[in-house]
Amino acid sequence: xxxxxxxxxxxxxxxxxxxxxxxxxxxxxxxxxxxxxxxxxxxxxxxxxxxxxxxxxxxxxxxxxxxxxxxxxxxxxxxxxxxxxxxxxxxxxxxxxxxxxxxxxxxxxxxxxxxxxxxxxxxxxxxxxxxxxxxxxxxxxxxxxxxxxxxxxxxxxxxxxxxxxxxxxx
Amino acid sequence: xxxxxxxxxxxxxxxxxxxxxxxxxxxxxxxxxxxxxxxxxxxxxxxxxxxxxxxxxxxxxxxxxxxxxxxxxxxxxxxxxxxxxxxxxxxxxxxxxxxxxxxxxxxxxxxxxxxxxxxxxxxxxxxxxxxxxxxxxxxxxxxxx
Amino acid sequence: xxxxxxxxxxxxxxxxxxxxxxxxxxxxxxxxxxxxxxxxxxxxxxxxxxxxxxxxxxxxxxxxxxxxxxxxxxxxxxxxxxxxxxxxxxxxxxxxxxxxxxxxxxxxxxxxxxxxxxxxxxxxxxxxxxxxxxxxxxxxxxxxx
Numbered sequence: 027x028x029x030x031x032x033x034x035x036x037x038x039x040x041x042x043x044x045x046x047x048x049x050x051x052x053x054x055x056x057x058x059x060x061x062x063x064x065x066x067x068x069x070x071x072x073x074x075x076x077x078x079x080x081x082x083x084x085x086x087x088x089x090x091x092x093x094x095x096x097x098x099x100x101x102x103x104x105x106x107x108x109x110x111x112x113x114x115x116x117x118x119x120x121x122x123x124x125x126x127x128x129x130x131x132x133x134x135x136x137x138x139x140x141x142x143x144x145x146x147x148x149x150x151x152x153x154x155x156x157x158x159x160x161x162x163x164x165x166x167x168x169x170x171x172x173x174x175x176x177x178x179x180x181x182x183x184x185x186x187x188x189x190x191x192x193x194x195x196x
Numbered sequence: 197x198x199x200x201x202x203x204x205x206x207x208x209x210x211x212x213x214x215x216x217x218x219x220x221x222x223x224x225x226x227x228x229x230x231x232x233x234x235x236x237x238x239x240x241x242x243x244x245x246x247x248x249x250x251x252x253x254x255x256x257x258x259x260x261x262x263x264x265x266x267x268x269x270x271x272x273x274x275x276x277x278x279x280x281x282x283x284x285x286x287x288x289x290x291x292x293x294x295x296x297x298x299x300x301x302x303x304x305x306x307x308x309x310x311x312x313x314x315x316x317x318x319x320x321x322x323x324x325x326x327x328x329x330x331x332x333x334x335x336x337x338x339x340x341x
Numbered sequence: 342x343x344x345x346x347x348x349x350x351x352x353x354x355x356x357x358x359x360x361x362x363x364x365x366x367x368x369x370x371x372x373x374x375x376x377x378x379x380x381x382x383x384x385x386x387x388x389x390x391x392x393x394x395x396x397x398x399x400x401x402x403x404x405x406x407x408x409x410x411x412x413x414x415x416x417x418x419x420x421x422x423x424x425x426x427x428x429x430x431x432x433x434x435x436x437x438x439x440x441x442x443x444x445x446x447x448x449x450x451x452x453x454x455x456x457x458x459x460x461x462x463x464x465x466x467x468x469x470x471x472x473x474x475x476x477x478x479x480x481x482x483x484x485x486x
Contacts, residue, residue, distance in 0.1 A: 057376070064372040065407035067363075074419055084343055084419050093423055094403075094410050099378035116221065116382065120292035122392025132402040136427035192429075222385040230375030240367040241436075242387060291386075 032168045033160050040172075045154035050097035055145045057099075058091045065092065091143040093187070098151060133171070133192040140185035148181045156190065163196060170195040201273030204311035204336040209301050213315070216267035216297040220255055220289055228259045250288060257285030260295065260319045260328045267297045267317070272334050279312065280333040283319075287327030294322040299332065311338045346418030349456035349481040354446050358460070361412035361442040365400055365434055373404045395433060402430035405440065405464045405473045412442045412462070417479050424455075425478040428462065432472025439467045444477065456483045 055078075062071035073080040074090065081089045091097075116122050143149065156175040163169045172193050178186040218224065222240070229235050234256055237244035245253035261283050268278050289295065296319070303314040317330035363369065367385070374380050379401055382389030390398035406428050413423050434440065441464070448459040462475035 061376045064376040065404070066411060067369055067372050072414065072419075086419070092407070092410060092414075094407055096377050099376060116292070116386075116389070116392075120221070120388075122382065122386075122388050124392055124394065132430055134427065134429040135402070135406050136425075137406075138425045139423055190427075222389075223380055223382070226371050226374060226380055226385055229371060230380075235368055235371055235375075237367065240371055240385075 030168070031160065032170055033158065037158055037170070040155045041158055043155065045152045048098055048151045048153065050149040050151070053091060053095075053097045053143055053145055053147045053149070055089060057097070058089060058095060058145065061095050062092055065094075086142065089145055093139050093142070094137065095143055097143065097147075097149050131194045131196060133194045135192075136190040138188045140187065141180055141182075143180070143186060149178050149186060150180075152177045167196070198274050200275040200337040202271060202276070202336060204304065204313065204338045205340075207301055207304055207313050207336065209304060211301045213267070213271040213299040213301070216263055216270060217294065218263060218297075219292065219294045220259070221291045222253070224259060225253075225255045228256060228262070232256075232258060234258060250290075252290055254291075255289035255293075257283070257328065260285065260289065260297070261330075263295065263297045263319060264317050264328075264330055264332065267299055268315075268332055268334055271299070272336060275337045277335040278332065279310075279335055281317075281330060282332075283317065283328050283330035285328050287321070287325050289321070289327060295327070296320045310335045312336075343419050345420040345482040347416060347421070347481060349449065349458065349483045350485075352446055352449055352458050352481065354448060356446045358412070358416040358444040358446070361408055361415060362439065363408060363442075364437060364439045365404070366436045367398070369404060370398075370400045373401060373407070377401075377403060379403060395435075397435060400434035400438075402428075402473065405430065405434065405442070408440065408442045408464065409462050409473075409475055409477065412444055413460075413477055413479055416444070417481060420482045422480040423477065424457070424480055426462075426475065427477075428464075428473050428475030430473055432466070432470050434466070434472060440472075441465045447476075455480050457481075 059076045062075035074084060074086065075092060078089055153174060153176040155172060157173040158170065160168045160170050174191050176189040180186050225239050229239060238248045238253060239256050240253060242252040264281055264283060265278060297317065298320060299315040299317050301313055302316050305312050313334050313336055315332045317332055318326045319328035320326050370384050374384060383393045384398055384401050387397040409426060409428055410423060443463050443465065444460040446458055447461050450457050458479050458481055460477045462477055463471040464473035465471050
């Protein structure tokens with residue numbers, strides 16, 4: 027039985043939309059420290075991420091951020107799509123509508139790294155939809171894959187990261 | 197200087213100030229935990245809430261304390277100053293509770309050149325239970341200067 | 342310069358690097374949500390997880406991505422660099438899962454002046470399920486320079 031395509035012309039046209047550019051606030055020591063604590067929890071994170079005196083003795087000559095650090099967290103103005111994480115908030119009565127059949131899932135990450143991020147750096151991200159395609163899932167329904175390519179540079183113009191993230195709408 | 201939202205002269209004892217309302221769940225509690233580093237299992241996990249003798253996970257008192265500050269700031273605007281806030285956490289804040297934070301003016305006075313207003317505060321849930329009584333003092337701009 | 346933890350010359354294809362192990366629950370997920378601003382009901386509330394068709398709330402893939410970075414950083418030390426990492430999120434991370442993040446060396450090569458090592462990564466839970474296969478390339482210091 028042929029499965030009906032879920033890819034509409036409007037969805038396919040998303041690939042041609044101009045990229046979205048975002049500029050981070052300056053990266054703070056405190057944000058780097060909190061990131062390191064969170065991802066190493068419950069153990070003490072490496073000194074390179076929180077001890078400036080120690081970090082000065084390394085080849086980095088100062089604190090750097092863990093490479094997967096995200097300086098774009100906590101924007102003041104809300105992006106609705108991000109707010110819901112692609113998944114809906116509860117109904118007014120507190121129940122959750124079942125999203126099976128229309129849920130967005132984080133399917134994978136692919137990061138290529140260049141310059142390390144440091145306190146004071148301002149990162150510019152240029153994010154675009156690189157690919158949209160569909161595959162038939164194990165239960166027969168079609169899943170829509172979106173691959174976004176997000177290129178980060180620092181204030182010196184150095185490449186910091188190229189992030190290709192895949193989400194599945196299933 | 198901005199334009200004052202409320203002048204001391206216009207405040208009346210017994211007056212209710214506009215309420216501050218939030219429906220709360222893990223979204224509110226975890227965001228508050230994130231910035232106050234208040235990651236406590238009974239605020240994060242229904243099982244832990246039950247282990248603490250409650251019906252489920254529950255919110256932190258500190259968030260209600262912040263709501264009291266929000267209430268006062270929205271009333272006094274940027275030209276007023278919060279001088280004192282005190283609160284007692286007497287009831288639990290469970291998921292999907294609608295919390296209405298209220299203030300009633302109990303006194304107005306001038307002290308050391310400051311034009312002060314005292315208020316009684318409460319954080320009332322949808323069942324009408326006052327989960328957090330409190331008090332506050334704010335300094336307001338005056339028309340006299 | 343610090344002392345390298347591992348030199349390129351000493352790495353063998355097929356070698357397993359020391360694993361990075363974490364037992365995870367709402368503490369880990371909410372702390373990660375706090376720094377990545379990833380507050381999503383499926384990760385915070387068992388009812389939110391059931392709304393998405395799972396047995397309960399579950400952790401975010403991105404935390405496993407960080408664990409993969411931690412694994413590599415612990416092995417290569419500060420004299421090595423992670424150049425590339427990719428990971429797929431295939432399984433769910435439920436409360437109290439013990440996640441063991443592993444790496445196996447699949448290749449070593451020299452490109453330009455860079456001494457590279459390729460690895461296969463896995464994040465295996467206590468039932469032996471690999472819920473996040475991945476790959477990485479790291480740059481290591483060489484004894485030759």
